[in-house]
Amino acid sequence: MSHASTDARSRTWWRENQQKLTPYIFLIPGVIFFLVYVIIPIFQSFWISGFDWDGLGEKQWIGLENYRELFDDDAFYTSLKNNIIWLVLYMLAVPAGLGIAIFLNQKVRGIRAYKSLFFFPFVISQVVVGLIFAWFYAPNFGLFYILIERLTGSGVAILADPDLVTYGIIAAGLWPQIAYCMILYLTGLNAVDPEQIEAARLDAAKGFKMLWYVILPQLRPATFMAVVVTVIGALRSFDLVSIMTDGGPFGSSRVLSFYMYEQALSEYGYRMGYGASIAVILFLIMMVFISGFIWKMVDDERKGL
C-alpha cells in the first residue's frame, strides 16, 4: 500500500514539473559540451599561464612572470599592432558587402548565377584562399608581382616586405569576408518593406538619402550580424597568416592567435605557459567585443526590437 502511494507521488511530481524540466533536460548535453570544451579550458588557460611548462616535464609555478615577459616582448607588440590593423581594415568588408549586395539586388536574367559567383570565395576553404593569394603575390611568377613590374619597372614581393605583408594578407582575407557580408545584406534586402520605399519615393527621396534614411535602418539586423562576424573573423585570423607567411618575414605578419600557437604548439614552441598567457590577453580583448555584442542583444530584446 505504502509502496504504491510513493510510486504515485513520484509519478505526479514528474507530471507536475515535466513542463519546467524539459528545457533543462534538452540543454544538458549542450551545456556539458560547452563546459568541457569552452568554459573549463578558459580557466585552465588562466591557470597554465602562471607556469613555466614545456608540455612534457614538470610544471613550475612562476606567478605573473609570463605576463611580465610578455609586456617586454617586441614580438607581442608587433602581433597586437597587426591585430588592430586587422580589426580596422577588416571592417571594410561591411560597406563593401553592402555595396555589392545593392548592386546585385535586381531582377536580371541569370542574376542567381552572378550572385553565386560573388558568393564563391566564401564557399572555398580559407586555406585555398591563402594559397591563391600567395601565388598571386609570389615573386617572379605571381600575377600581381608581374603587373607591378610592368607598371613600375620593379616588382614588389608583398609577402617578403615587412611593411606590406599584413596588408597583403588582409586583402586576401577581405575577399571571402566581403562575400559573407554581401550574403547577409542580400537576405536583409529581401525583407525591406517595398511600401516604405514607395512612400519615400513619393516624398522625392532618392540616391544616398534613400539609402541612409530608409533602407539602412531596415537593414539594422543584417548590419549587426555583419559587424559581429567581421570582428570575430578579424580576431581569429589565424589560417591565412599560417598558410601565406607562417608569421614571417621575421615575425612581422604575426597576429596574437598565431603567436600563441607558435609559442605553445609549433615545431619550435615548447612554452605552454607563455602561450597560455597570450591566449589570456587575446581572450580579454575578445571579451570587450563579446560583452558589447551581448549587451546590445539583451538591450534590443528588452526594447522588443
Added chain:
Amino acid sequence: MRSILSVSISAIAVVAASASFAQQRVVKYYGDFDPAPLEGMQKIISAFEEANPDIKIEFQNFDHEGYKTSIRNFLTAEPPDLANWYAGNRMAPFVNAGQFMDVSDVWEENGLKESLASALPSMTIDDKQWGVPYTYYQWGIYYNKDAYAQAGVDVPETWDDFIANCAKFQEAGIDCVTTGTKALWPGAGIFDYMNLRTNGYEFHMDLANGNVEWTDDRVKAAFAEWAKLVEPGYITANHAALDWQDAAALLVQGKAANYVMGNFAVAVFKEGGMTDDTLGFMPFPTINPDVPRAEEAPTDTVHVTAGAQNPDDAKKFLAFLATAEAQTTINEAIGQLPINKDAKVAEDDPFIKAGFELLSTTEGGIAQFFDRDAPAEMAKIGMEGFQQFMVQPDQLDNILERLEKARGRIYK
C-alpha cells in the same frame, strides 16, 4: 593527422592480436620517411625479421611536418617502442623529460662507440647514449656550372674569390647566392658556415649552448663577413617569400649561381633537369685560415621510447640498424652517407663521394645544424634574426640585442 594516428593504432592493435597467435613479439615503430628512404627502411625491416623470425616490426609512417608535432603527443599518450628523431640538442627535450630510453648498453655491447664514433658526441647527453644514428648528409655550396660559364668566372678557391665572383654574377644579371627563407632554416645554414669559418667549431658550439654573448665581437665579425654578400645585394631578393624549392628552381634555371644547402637538395636539382655535368658541389670556402675546417652534417636517428612495451626487442633492432650492412642498404636508398665507418658508400654518385671525403677529413668538428645544436626556442628566434639580417642588414645591432635578451632567458 589524428585520424591517421588512430587508424594506425587500431591497425597495430589488429596486427598485434593476430601476431600473438603466431607467438611473435611485436615492436611498434613510428617514423617520418619520404618515399625513397621508406623503401630503404622497409628493406632493413624485412632483413631484420628474416634474421629474427620471432619478432615482428610494426611500422607506421607519418608525414614529416605532422610528425614533428605529433611525436610530443604520442610519446606521452601511447608511445611506440621505436621512434625517429634527430641528434644533438634537438633530442634534449625528450631526453630531459624522460621520454627516450638510455641505450648506452646497446652502444657498449655492439662496439658502436668504435663503429659509429663520428656521431658519438651528438648522441651523448649526461655521458649516456640515447639512440642510434643511421644516416647523415653534408652541407656545402651547390652551384650551376652553366651560370659560372655565362659570367665567365672560375670556381673560387677562397672567400675573397667568391665575393669577387659575385660582382661578376651581378653584372651578368645572375644572383650570386640564392636561398629561400620562408621556412627560416635555410638562412641558418648560411649563418652556421659564416660562424664556423670565421670563429671555428668550439666557438660555434659555445654560442649554440648559450655560453657566449650574441653581442660578442666575434659574432659581429661573422656577420661582417656575411654582410659582404648581403649589402651589395648578392643574395636573391625576396628570399623571405620563397620556399627552399623555389630557390632551387632559380639555380636550375641559371638565374642563380650558388646555393648553400644540404645534400638532399640534389634530388630536387636533378628533378629540375640538372645532371652531374651541370651541377657542381664545393665545400664552403675558407674565411679565416687559422680555424680548423668544420662542417655541417645533420644526423637522423632512431630512439627507444621510455614507455616502450618491448624494449628488449627494440634494442635488438637498434643494434641491427647500426651494422655496416644495414647502413649500407638504407643509405643507398636515401642517397646519403652511412655513419658506420665500415659501411659502403655509393661510388657512382659524385655528390655522395664528395660528401664522404669532405666529412671524413674534417679536423674541426661536425656541427648538426643550428636548429639541432641550439635549443628550440633559441633556434626559432635566432633564425628569425638571420632572416631579418638578410633583409635589413642595418638592423644588425637590434637583432643581436634581441638574441642576447633571449639567451639570458632561455639558458637558465
